[in-house]
Amino acid sequence: MTDALLQIKGLNKAFGALVATDDVSLTLEPGEIHALIGPNGAGKSTLIKQIAGGLKPDAGEIRFNGQDITALSTVARARAGLGRTFQISSLAMEYTVLQNAVLGALGHRGTVWRFFAPVMKNADLRAAALTALERVGLADQAGKRTADLSHGQRRLLEVAVALTLHPKVFLMDEPMAGLGASGSKRLTGFLDGLRREAPILLVEHDMDAVFALADRISVLVYGKIIATGTAQEIRAHPEVREAYLGD
Ligand code: ADP
Ligand code: MG
Numbered sequence: 001m002t003d004a005l006l007q008i009k010g011l012n013k014a015f016g017a018l019v020a021t022d023d024v025s026l027t028l029e030p031g032e033i034h035a036l037i038g039p040n041g042a043g044k045s046t047l048i049k050q051i052a053g054g055l056k057p058d059a060g061e062i063r064f065n066g067q068d069i070t071a072l073s074t075v076a077r078a079r080a081g082l083g084r085t086f087q088i089s090s091l092a093m094e095y096t097v098l099q100n101a102v103l104g105a106l107g108h109r110g111t112v113w114r115f116f117a118p119v120m121k122n123a124d125l126r127a128a129a130l131t132a133l134e135r136v137g138l139a140d141q142a143g144k145r146t147a148d149l150s151h152g153q154r155r156l157l158e159v160a161v162a163l164t165l166h167p168k169v170f171l172m173d174e175p176m177a178g179l180g181a182s183g184s185k186r187l188t189g190f191l192d193g194l195r196r197e198a199p200i201l202l203v204e205h206d207m208d209a210v211f212a213l214a215d216r217i218s219v220l221v222y223g224k225i226i227a228t229g230t231a232q233e234i235r236a237h238p239e240v241r242e243a244y245l246g247d
Pocket of ligand 2: 044045046
């Protein structure tokens with residue numbers, strides 16, 4: 001496991017008496033999709049936030065590309081190549097699709113940007129934004145208000161915004177949430193190709209997507225990883241079946 005792009009060691013985070021992540025360790029290898037599943041409240045989002053930098057762990061270490069990034073800010077982690085999509089949308093609904101993507105290319109998300117007009121004229125940022133929109137199939141929606149997109153299109157825009165910074169790894173918290181069958185299928189196809197460019201740590205409730213995509217699956221229950229393995233191993237794991245798959 002020495003070639004892991006992302007290496008999480010012993011992450012602990014408590015909220016008062018509640019231990020949200022309890023000595024969590026995992027790796028993300030080049031080219032892989034590693035899914036993180038578990039019941040509501042298991043600590044999945046708390047783990048993603050610690051890796052992305054929004055939440056400071058009480059203990060533990062995060063190594064990315066061989067470097068200890070535990071003390072880096074969220075912005076520094078994003079610049080270093082840690083891409084992220086959010087469980088709750090971070091898009092500015094009143095802006096156009098292109099404006100959101102340009103803000104993404106700047107490293108900003110969903111915030112009002114004081115120098116908006118000059119930024120929107122920056123050819124490099126526009127090009128990066130348009131390329132990312134093309135990749136997710138939203139280039140023809142560039143001039144539309146984000147609020148007027150379908151839910152599935154907004155999810156794709158989230159991915160495009162993250163892509164503008166050319167991440168080396170992706171952290172995704174429930175990207176399939178609220179997508180219909182066709183939206184999930186489309187995003188699943190896109191993520192399947194994306195793994196070659198950037199491996200993905202994928203928190204997801206949609207088990208069809210998880211079993212279709214994941215090279216490895218880790219199961220988090222009450223803040224602890226109780227099993228890591230292939231889809232086949234996870235399906236057959238007695239403790240997992242009992243705790244999570246509802247047997
Ligand atoms: P999941 O994403 O697996 O559903 P979360 O990571 O959101 O779970 O939450 C794990 C546990 O931590 C839950 O019991 C949740 O209520 C609690 N929790 C999450 N964030 C906070 C917070 N900022 N303050 C207090 N408790 C929190
Ligand atoms: Mg969550």
